Amino acid sequence: MDPPPLLTLNSNPLLKVKSFFKFFSDPNPLAAPPHDPSFLTPDLETTVDCKYYDDDSLSLNFSNSNKIIIASLNIQSLNSKFENLKNLLPTLPPTVQILALQETWKIPYL
Numbered sequence: 001m002d003p004p005p006l007l008t009l010n011s012n013p014l015l016k017v018k019s020f021f022k023f024f025s026d027p028n029p030l031a032a033p034p035h036d037p038s039f040l041t042p043d044l045e046t047t048v049d050c051k052y053y054d055d056d057s058l059s060l061n062f063s064n065s066n067k068i069i070i071a072s073l074n075i076q077s078l079n080s081k082f083e084n085l086k087n088l089l090p091t092l093p094p095t096v097q098i099l100a101l102q103e104t105w106k107i108p109y110l
Contacts, residue, residue, distance in 0.1 A: 009052040055088055062093040070098040078104040 053061065062069060071092070075081050078101065085101075092099070 006052050006054065055091060059091055059093060062095060065093060065095055067095060069093060069096045071096050072100045072102065074102045076103045078107055
């Protein structure tokens with residue numbers, strides 16, 4: 001049986017944001033362990049935690065959180081999924097401060 005897709009994404013070391021920031025901020029990036037839990041981003045001075053969530057698990061894990069969340073959503077055509085997005089927005093935890101949309105495709109000018 002294959003692992004659940006979110007578990008597969010979250011355990012893939014090539015998709016770790018911490019490693020990306022560590023590589024570009026460390027003078028000797030290959031000497032440090034790639035997944036140092038105490039890693040602080042140089043610009044934000046805060047711990048970066050990047051995992052993949054579906055809408056249910058995001059709400060479940062962060063509904064009572066006070067951490068600021070920056071979320072990214074691959075919407076694959078805003079025109080065709082606009083109603084889905086409108087239904088999703090009220091279900092997001094209140095600490096979602098930024099929601100970035102990818103693959104919006106053509107958006108007609110109003």
